Amino acid sequence: MKRVGILGGTFDPPHQGHLIMADHVCEALDLDEVWFIPSHLPPHKKDATVPAHERMKMVTEAVKGNDQFHSCDLELKRQGTSYTVDTMKDLKIRYPDHRFYFIIGGDMVNNLSEWYKIEELRSLVTFAGVQRQGFEGQKAEGVVMIELPRIDISSSLIRDRLRKNLTVRYLLPDTVHNYIKENGLYATKP
Numbered sequence: 650m651k652r653v654g655i656l657g658g659t660f661d662p663p664h665q666g667h668l669i670m671a672d673h674v675c676e677a678l679d680l681d682e683v684w685f686i687p688s689h690l691p692p693h694k695k696d697a698t699v700p701a702h703e704r705m706k707m708v709t710e711a712v713k714g715n716d717q718f719h720s721c722d723l724e725l726k727r728q729g730t731s732y733t734v735d736t737m738k739d740l741k742i743r744y745p746d747h748r749f750y751f752i753i754g755g756d757m758v759n760n761l762s763e764w765y766k767i768e769e770l771r772s773l774v775t776f777a778g779v780q781r782q783g784f785e786g787q788k789a790e791g792v793v794m795i796e797l798p799r800i801d802i803s804s805s806l807i808r809d810r811l812r813k814n815l816t817v818r819y820l821l822p823d824t825v826h827n828y829i830k831e832n833g834l835y836a837t838k839p
C-alpha cells in the first residue's frame with residue numbers, strides 16, 4: 650500500500666509555499682509520494698489568469714529535483730470544473746490499494762463543508778491541513794493538522810509583483826521563474 654499526498658491547486662503560479670507544505674506533510678505523515686494536481690477550472694475561485702496547460706508545465710518544472718513529487722494532469726484531461734470528489738473517485742479506481750491524503754492550506758480548513766459532495770469525498774481521503782499566515786488556529790473535525798513554519802507567499806502576491814515588475818526571485822523555484830520569463834507569462838517580457 651502506497652501512502653500518497655494530493656496537493657490540488659490552481660498553481661497560478663506554483664511557489665515555494667506549495668513545495669514546503671508538501672515536503673512537511675510528506676515527512677509528518679510518512680508519505681511515499683506527493684502528487685501535484687493543477688485544476689482545469691477551480692471550483693470556488695475566479696478563473697486562473699494563465700491557461701491550464703501553462704500551469705501544468707510550471708508545476709512540472711516546480712517538482713523537478715524531488716523524486717517523491719510528481720505532477721498529474723488528471724483534471725486537465727477531464728476538463729470542466731475540477732471537483733475534488735471526481736478526481737479522488739477516479740484515482741481510487743485506478744489505484745485501489747493507495748491511501749490518499751488531500752493536503753489543504755489553513756485558509757480552506759473551515760470551508761470544507763461547502764465542497765461538492767464533501768461526505769463522499771471524506772470517505773475517499775484523509776484531509777491534511779497546514780497552518781497558513783492569516784488563518785492561524787484553524788482546525789476542523791476530520792482534518793489532521795500539520796505544523797508548518799508560516800510562509801507568507803501566495804500566487805496572488807507573485808502575480809502582483811510581476812505586474813509591477815518587482816523581484817519574485819526566491820519566492821518560487823528558479824525553474825518556474827525561468828519558464829514564466831521565457832514564455833512571457835503574467836505580462837513579463839520574453
Ligand SMILES: Nc1ncnc2c1ncn2[C@@H]1O[C@H](COP(=O)(O)OP(=O)(O)OP(=O)(O)O)[C@@H](O)[C@H]1O
Nearest residue numbers: 657658659660666753754780781800802803804805
Ligand atoms: N503559503 C502557503 N501556506 C500554506 N498553504 C498554502 C500556501 N500557499 C498555498 N497554500 C495552499 O495550497 C493549495 C493550493 O493553493 P493555490 O494554488 O490556490 O495557491 P494560492 O497561493 O493560495 O493562490 P492565490 O493567491 O491565487 O489564491 C491550497 O490548499 C492553499 O491553501
Ligand SMILES: O=C(O)c1ccc[n+]([C@@H]2O[C@H](COP(=O)([O-])O)[C@@H](O)[C@H]2O)c1
Nearest residue numbers: 657658659691692693694732733764765
Ligand atoms: O471539490 C470542491 O468542491 C472544491 C472546492 C474548493 C477547492 N477544491 C480544491 O482544493 C484545491 C485548492 O483550491 P484552490 O482554489 O486554492 O486552488 C484544488 O484542488 C481545488 O479543486 C475543491
